Amino acid sequence: MTYTASLRTAVGCVHAAIDSLGLDRDPRFREHGRHVPERDAPMVVVACSGGRDSLALAAVSSIVCSSRGLRCAAAIVDHRLQDGSREVCDRAARQCAGRGLEPVRVIGVDVVDDGRGIEACARDARYRALCEQARLWGACAILLAHTRDDQAETVLMGMLRLNGIDGVAGMPERSVVDGVVFLRPFLSLTRAQTTRICEDVGLSWWDDPTNGDDHPGDEDLPSDYPLRSRVRHSLIPYLSRFTGSDVVDHLARSARLCAVDKDYLDSRADEVAARVVTPIVGASGSEVVIDAPGLADEHEAIRSRVLVRAASLLGLTVSSRHVAAIDALVTRWHGQGAVHLPSKYSAIRQKHVIRLCQDGVHANR
Incomplete structure (x- = not known):
């Protein structure tokens, strides 16, 4: 195979991502070329959609893993939101298998809009399916094909949604979801480069019609x-x-x-949360107790992160308005009542502590 500039760059990116897992290279695979990994060799999984980015990642990951003695699998999630989605997934599966990925599995999921929008619900369903499959296979990590273009789009969307520094920090190169490691090796590559890689290795991709790629270039999308x-x-x-x-x-x-600043704020928030936030599971239900005086002297940037972490322990996604109202219980408490949260939860201050629990639990107390 002739290694073009784009392909060489992509191979280096995937090598760097796998290096971050701390997997030692088997000395038997130091010679150039493709090698058959052992049956019990560590496995990485490529999340593939059939689009150009993920197919390029599948092709490159197969090359890299075979040179390191690693197993490389593919997981393809069928969201069942468009006609013909199964055919698209099956085609992607055949192309992944043709590039040497094994095993390859298509996973069907049911996406139900719970009011957050179909895109957000589809994303959650996809991540749940990928995490479950990774655990089933005993994989070390899942590789995602987000590119530099995706990163730029994510930053702008974060700004439009008023997500603060977390939004403008974009997607991290490494994240952990439900105990599963996700890596994004292609964040420094452009969509044009992944397109060239697919062309170089002879892969044909599917363009999601909702992406708007077929829309006239001189017109705004509806x-x-x-x-x-x-x-x-x-x-x-x-x-x-x-x-x-x-x-x-x-x-x-x-x-x-921005990601550097976010990492520091997150690490400080984790330290403070470990000190002032206590989850409690009792006969009347789960709750979280916050030491208000212990949190009050921290900077607002840290307090807000700690409060979000406290709510997440109960499975709650809170808005900036919710966080501001709870923060007022921490720093400006003068006997005000409970702050109402999603899913019939509320936050109420009682002397030196703030309790986050369901309304019925507050009533029992």
Whole structure:
């Protein structure tokens, strides 16, 4: 195989990602070329959709893993949201198997909109399915094919949704979901590079129609397209013309800078939360107790993160307004009543502690 510039760069990115797992290279695989891994060799899983980015990642990961004596599998999630989705997934599975990935599995999921929007619900269903499959296979990590273009889009979406530094920090290179490690080796690659890789190795990809790739380039996407698609085809091209610069590169570089600050804030918040937040499971239900005086002297940036962590222990997703109201119980308490939270939970201060629990539990107390 002839290694083009894009393919060589991608191979280096995947090697670096796998290096981060701390997997030692088997000395038997130091010679160049493809090798058959042992049956009990460590496994990494490529999450593949059949699109150009994930197919490129599958092809490159197969090359890298075979050179390191690792097993490389593929998991393909069928969200069943579009006609013909199973055929798309089966085609992706055949292409992954043709590149040497094994095992390859198509996983069907049911996506139900719980009010957060179909995209968010589909994403959660996808991650649950991937985590379950990774645990079943005993995989070390799941590789995701997000590119530098995806990162820029994520940053802009985070800004539009007022997600603060967490939003503009974009997607991390490494994250852990339900105990499963996710790696994003391609965050420094562009969509143009993954397209070239597919062309170089002879892979044909599927373009999701909701991405808007077939829409005329000189027209904005209609408002019924997903936000990410409109950011990709309307907002980023406009910003590039307005600034006369590579906005994608600028946003991706900014995300890396913000990620450093976010990592520090998160680590400090983890330290404080370990000291002032106590989860309790009792006969009347689960609750979280917060030491208000212990949290009050911390900076607002730390307090807000601690409060979000406290709510997440109960499975709650809270808004910035909820966090501000609970923070007032911490720093400006003058006898005000409970703060009502989603799922019939509330936060109420009792002397030196704030209790987060369901309303019935408060009533019993």
